Amino acid sequence: MAQQTAHASVDARERVLSAAAELFAERGYHGTSVRDIAAACGLKPSSLYSHVPDKSTLLADLVMRYLGALEAALEASSADPGGGPSANRVEEMVRASVGVALRYPREFLCLSNSWTYIRRTPSLATLVARRDAVRAVWQRALREAAADGSLRADVDPESMLRVVFAATHGVVDRRYDEIAGPADEGDPAGVLAALLLDGFRPRGRAVSATVRAGTADAGAVRPGLAE
Amino acid sequence: MAQQTAHASVDARERVLSAAAELFAERGYHGTSVRDIAAACGLKPSSLYSHVPDKSTLLADLVMRYLGALEAALEASSADPGGGPSANRVEEMVRASVGVALRYPREFLCLSNSWTYIRRTPSLATLVARRDAVRAVWQRALREAAADGSLRADVDPESMLRVVFAATHGVVDRRYDEIAGPADEGDPAGVLAALLLDGFRPRGRAVSATVRAGTADAGAVRPGLAE
DNA sequence: GGCGTACGAACGATCGTTCGTACGCCGATT
DNA sequence: AATCGGCGTACGAACGATCGTTCGTACGCC
Numbered sequence: 001m002a003q004q005t006a007h008a009s010v011d012a013r014e015r016v017l018s019a020a021a022e023l024f025a026e027r028g029y030h031g032t033s034v035r036d037i038a039a040a041c042g043l044k045p046s047s048l049y050s051h052v053p054d055k056s057t058l059l060a061d062l063v064m065r066y067l068g069a070l071e072a073a074l075e076a077s078s079a080d081p082g083g084g085p086s087a088n089r090v091e092e093m094v095r096a097s098v099g100v101a102l103r104y105p106r107e108f109l110c111l112s113n114s115w116t117y118i119r120r121t122p123s124l125a126t127l128v129a130r131r132d133a134v135r136a137v138w139q140r141a142l143r144e145a146a147a148d149g150s151l152r153a154d155v156d157p158e159s160m161l162r163v164v165f166a167a168t169h170g171v172v173d174r175r176y177d178e179i180a181g182p183a184d185e186g187d188p189a190g191v192l193a194a195l196l197l198d199g200f201r202p203r204g205r206a207v208s209a210t211v212r213a214g215t216a217d218a219g220a221v222r223p224g225l226a227e
Numbered sequence: 228m229a230q231q232t233a234h235a236s237v238d239a240r241e242r243v244l245s246a247a248a249e250l251f252a253e254r255g256y257h258g259t260s261v262r263d264i265a266a267a268c269g270l271k272p273s274s275l276y277s278h279v280p281d282k283s284t285l286l287a288d289l290v291m292r293y294l295g296a297l298e299a300a301l302e303a304s305s306a307d308p309g310g311g312p313s314a315n316r317v318e319e320m321v322r323a324s325v326g327v328a329l330r331y332p333r334e335f336l337c338l339s340n341s342w343t344y345i346r347r348t349p350s351l352a353t354l355v356a357r358r359d360a361v362r363a364v365w366q367r368a369l370r371e372a373a374a375d376g377s378l379r380a381d382v383d384p385e386s387m388l389r390v391v392f393a394a395t396h397g398v399v400d401r402r403y404d405e406i407a408g409p410a411d412e413g414d415p416a417g418v419l420a421a422l423l424l425d426g427f428r429p430r431g432r433a434v435s436a437t438v439r440a441g442t443a444d445a446g447a448v449r450p451g452l453a454e
Numbered sequence: 455g456g457c458g459t460a461c462g463a464a465c466g467a468t469c470g471t472t473c474g475t476a477c478g479c480c481g482a483t484t
Numbered sequence: 485a486a487t488c489g490g491c492g493t494a495c496g497a498a499c500g501a502t503c504g505t506t507c508g509t510a511c512g513c514c
Contacts, residue, residue, distance in 0.1 A: 012493080027343075028255060028257060029258075030255060030257035030258045031256075031257045031344065033468075033469065033470080034469080034470060034471080035468085035469085035470090043494075043495095044494070044495055044496080045470085045471085045495095046471080046472080046473090046494080046495065046496075046497090047493075047494045047495065049471075049472080050492075050493055050494070051493090054470090054471090055470065055471090087427065087428055090427065113340070115402065116254075116402060117258065131405075131406060135406060135407065135408070139408070149429065150428065150429075151427050151428060151429070152425075152427060152428065152429045152430070152433070153429075154421075154433045154434050155418055155421070155422060155427075155434060156411065157408070158407055158408030158409060158410075158411070159410075159411045159415075159418055159419070159422065160422065160427055161407040161408060162394075162397045162398065162403050162407040162408075162410070163394045163397055163419065163422055163423075164407075165397060165403060165406060165407055166393045166394050166395075166396050166397020166398075166400075166403065167389075167390045167393050167394055167397070168393075169393050169396070169397075170389045170390055170392060170393020170394070170396075171389065171393075173393075175342065175343060176389050176392060176393065178358075179358060179362060179392060180362065180385055180388040180389040180391075180392055181362070181366070181384075181385030181388060181389075182385060183385075183386075183389070184383065184385070184386045188386075191382055191386055192386070192390065194382070195382060195386065195387065195390055195423075195426075196390075196422075196426065196427055197426050197427050197428055198379075198426040198428060199422075199423065199424050199425040199426025199427075199428075199430070200314065200317065200378050200379060200382075200387055200423055200424050200426075201314055201377065201378060201379065201424055201425060201426075202376065202377075202378070202379045202380075203379070203426070206379070206381045207381050207382060239459080260502075260503065260504080261503080261504060261505080262502085262503085262504090270460075270461095271460070271461055271462080272461095272504085272505085273460075273461065273462075273463090273505080273506080273507090274459075274460045274461065276505075276506080277458075277459055277460070278459090281504090281505090282504065282505090455514100456513105456514090457512105457513090457514085458511105458512095458513090458514105459510105459511090459512090459513105460509100460510085460511085460512105461508100461509080461510080461511100462507105462508095462509090462510105463506105463507090463508095463509105464505105464506085464507085465504105465505080465506070465507095466503100466504100466505095467502100467503075467504090467505105468501100468502085468503065468504100469500100469501075469502065469503070470499105470500100470501090470502100471498105471499080471500095471501105472497105472498085472499070473496105473497090473498085473499095474495100474496095474497095475494100475495080475496090475497105476493100476494085476495080476496105477492105477493085477494085477495100478491105478492095478493090478494105479490105479491090479492085479493105480489105480490090480491090480492105481488105481489095481490095481491105482487100482488085482489085482490105483486105483487080483488075483489095484485100484486090484487075484488095
């Protein structure tokens, strides 16, 4: 029972990564011990080090993976849309980014919550470079949209970018369930994109086809309140 | 040199609280040791326990203090504004909330980042109750505004509230400096309120008097990029 | 003289990590 | 075809460090 076939090798590392992602996302990097991670994938602590060199490297790898997915999604959505106002491209980018964050919620939370705990290693430099590249793509899109008048020009792009990233966090992080109510079960990416681009006030356009209904009247229910 | 006047007592506890707030905000709860806190206020670790019973209580007290300030600010801004669309009240509440977060940034970050680490004590129940009360105030305001048509009705209030809280975090947390660029130095509360209520796209109204200029053309500068 | 504060020393617990060892599988050797 | 060596993996034990916290003591001020 102790030794299994001894060649699950391929996904053994992956299972460690996955368990670490889950725990880091839920309890934070310093709130998770190596022993916790080992237990979560049915291993003893010392066995982890056959697959991973470090606790810190574990975190760095998760962030690296997320950045890869984000870059891929942004590459598609940030391509020049030909005609049309370039604010539409920004809207696509919001949708894409939130989509990636929802597909890799644990890795996203590792990045946004535990980024600063990654040890100062050569791979950190790579991480920083890729992160800055993502930021550059965003800033270019935002400035272009401000320039052609499809985005408001009275607010600097940095502030907009901040709101985009933070709001994405708000959609993904389950800790907001307790303070703001349950997450949207429909199309969170579309809802957020509509909310950010068009604002809370009514406007001509509406969120795609996902008309939210049945929630505005419940009033006293407040689900997910317990703790 | 060791013993000072022995009656700085009144603010001794306050200095401990303040040092803890600073460190918790910067490195997180589990990333901060009691010895770090002690060193930050020129004390030895054991001396802390003359002023504070627990590390966890320290965190709880900081959150409690923030909730108090938030309640006070919300009480003023969530009062019925008489005439006018009730979306204006929501805008006031955003301004007030961001204002409090900027006045107590460290306590705010303790709340948003380390909330889940507070030990299960009687005082946690109080904390949860007050947090839920704040949420109720927000939800009531959002529903009212949706009902009178001054807020869009195709997005549920929970999603809006999420965006408000998360965006507030985005304005306060310095970690966003690295990923989104430097924070707004003007009137962040007003900018965020305008951004959330009216959206990224141009609209008739503009952010109060703080016309942001000189940033939309710099293009290649990207300050605050280093790491 | 007592109260409030600060301290050094030390507690048990847990932290991340290393080491020596054991064992199943696979390719190469005889 | 049988054998063997080594590689990859898992483990128990233990390392030094650091964790949050307690205790006995010393000292200045009312």
